[in-house]
Amino acid sequence: xxxxxxxxxxxxxxxxxxxxxxxxxxxxxxxxxxxxxxxxxxxxxxxxxxxxxxxxxxxxxxxxxxxxxxxxxxxxxxxxxxxxxxxxxxxxxxxxxxxxxxxxxxxxxxxxxxxxxxxxxxxxxxxxxxxxxxxxxxxxxxxxxxxxxxxxxxxxxxxxxxxxxxxxxxxxxxxxxxxxxxxxxxxxxxxxxxxxxx
Numbered sequence: 001x002x003x004x005x006x007x008x009x010x011x012x013x014x015x016x017x018x019x020x021x022x023x024x025x026x027x028x029x030x031x032x033x034x035x036x037x038x039x040x041x042x043x044x045x046x047x048x049x050x051x052x053x054x055x056x057x058x059x060x061x062x063x064x065x066x067x068x069x070x071x072x073x074x075x076x077x078x079x080x081x082x083x084x085x086x087x088x089x090x091x092x093x094x095x096x097x098x099x100x101x102x103x104x105x106x107x108x109x110x111x112x113x114x115x116x117x118x119x120x121x122x123x124x125x126x127x128x129x130x131x132x133x134x135x136x137x138x139x140x141x142x143x144x145x146x147x148x149x150x151x152x153x154x155x156x157x158x159x160x161x162x163x164x165x166x167x168x169x170x171x172x173x174x175x176x177x178x179x180x181x182x183x184x185x186x187x188x189x190x191x192x193x194x195x196x197x198x
Contacts, residue, residue: 024061026052028076029051029075030050030051031051031068035069036110041065070129073112073133077108078136080136081136083100084097084143085143087101087144088147093151093153094151095153095194097148098190099190101140101144103183105137105167141163145160154193155193155195167186167189170182170185
């Protein structure tokens with residue numbers, strides 16, 4: 001009888017862990033969406049309402065605002081990194097996959113605003129996150145660029161880090177000037193990678 005009880009507990013534990021991971025993803029997605037519209041200083045109650053949970057649930061997972069912001073940052077880095085091979089396998093052209101991925105990257109950059117201010121007292125923490133960002137996203141971008149170049153759609157001398165840096169620079173200050181459309185300029189940049197005959 002004890003053996004059966006232990007087996008049941010073992011089966012329940014992975015299910016509980018999976019549920020906990022799913023719940024955390026829901027919280028992080030909700031927080032990211034609220035950060036886009038209201039910034040990283042948005043009230044926790046707005047995030048809780050969007051996630052359909054109580055404020056206490058958020059604080060149980062993320063005791064401080066910095067914890068929540070860092071978790072959102074890591075969550076979105078992972079989603080962006082994992083999107084690259086998925087987009088390439090989706091059947092669209094490699095250039096179209098690159099364009100879609102860059103749009104996801106721009107979305108990520110929007111939620112990143114305010115991160116530096118939150119972490120300014122912890123330079124080591126910020127440096128660690130920046131290294132994580134580069135380690136995960138530069139190879140993802142490089143994979144898309146290589147596929148598009150191999151297909152003859154874009155020039156072959158485009159460096160992933162330089163492209164991402166350029167996109168990031170185009171996004172700076174976009175929320176301070178309603179006449180400035182960073183997404184349009186990013187689209188022009190990506191269109192400009194195409195070879196002349198295409």
